[in-house]
Amino acid sequence: MMQNKYPQKPGIDFILKQAFFYWNKTLVFQLMFSIFYFGIFLTVVFAGDLKYNIIQQYMETGKYIKDGMEAYASQYTKMASTPDFQKFSLMIVGTMIFLYPLNIGFYQIFRKIDLKEKLELGDLLVGYNGLNFFKYIGYYIFWFFVYINTAQTIILGILWVLATLFVAPLMFFANKRIFEAISLTFKALRMYFLEILVCAIVALLFKYLGFMLFFIGGLFTFPFWNAMIYSLYKTVFSEKN
Numbered sequence: 001m002m003q004n005k006y007p008q009k010p011g012i013d014f015i016l017k018q019a020f021f022y023w024n025k026t027l028v029f030q031l032m033f034s035i036f037y038f039g040i041f042l043t044v045v046f047a048g049d050l051k052y053n054i055i056q057q058y059m060e061t062g063k064y065i066k067d068g069m070e071a072y073a074s075q076y077t078k079m080a081s082t083p084d085f086q087k088f089s090l091m092i093v094g095t096m097i098f099l100y101p102l103n104i105g106f107y108q109i110f111r112k113i114d115l116k117e118k119l120e121l122g123d124l125l126v127g128y129n130g131l132n133f134f135k136y137i138g139y140y141i142f143w144f145f146v147y148i149n150t151a152q153t154i155i156l157g158i159l160w161v162l163a164t165l166f167v168a169p170l171m172f173f174a175n176k177r178i179f180e181a182i183s184l185t186f187k188a189l190r191m192y193f194l195e196i197l198v199c200a201i202v203a204l205l206f207k208y209l210g211f212m213l214f215f216i217g218g219l220f221t222f223p224f225w226n227a228m229i230y231s232l233y234k235t236v237f238s239e240k241n
Contacts, residue, residue, distance in 0.1 A: 019231035034219035101127025203228035
């Protein structure tokens with residue numbers, strides 16, 4: 001149940017420290033996540049490129065930027081309308097859908113840390129166990145379909161990300177259905193909007209900071225988003241009540 005004792009509401013600094021604590025305690029798992037994620041993702045990208053030669057087409061299309069955004073957009077639209085590009089895009093989206101349950105493993109890992117239980121590498125794959133796999137990829141397909149249709153407006157895309165921030169942990173810990181979890185997330189946003197917004201921005205920046213400062217470091221920071229969501233989830237929801 002959502003906590004409603006406003007005076008006891010933890011501050012942003014506490015939520016951030018808690019997120020970094022979980023991240024720091026699981027650096028090996030963060031690295032394994034990234035190796036697994038990028039290993040599969042890049043394999044599909046290069047395999048698709050061998051078949052459809054998309055990277056070369058991207059490079060050729062990129063040359064039109066010097067002629068202005070209108071010329072570039074026109075050329076990009078032409079490229080995107082080709083059957084090969086669409087097949088390649090489906091391969092990429094399909095891979096992202098397949099890899100999404102990998103994020104769920106961190107909720108199991110962080111909860112085990114709270115319970116002082118022994119962590120195992122198999123915990124990272126809990127999202128692929130049995131029917132869990134279909135439940136989480138079903139949710140991600142729904143999430144991704146809405147996102148690609150709202151992201152073009154930027155504001156709606158950001159709102160969709162915030163409105164679904166707690167859906168996965170609510171599905172995992174409380175066995176909530178998608179729309180019930182979205183409803184609970186909206187309630188959380190009304191009570192904790194500033195905390196959630198600030199922490200989401202920090203998580204997003206840190207997530208990609210490792211790639212910008214030192215590329216290999218990105219393998220450790222890329223999954224940080226999950227630690228922040230869990231820290232926020234613990235702050236906003238109380239399963240004891």
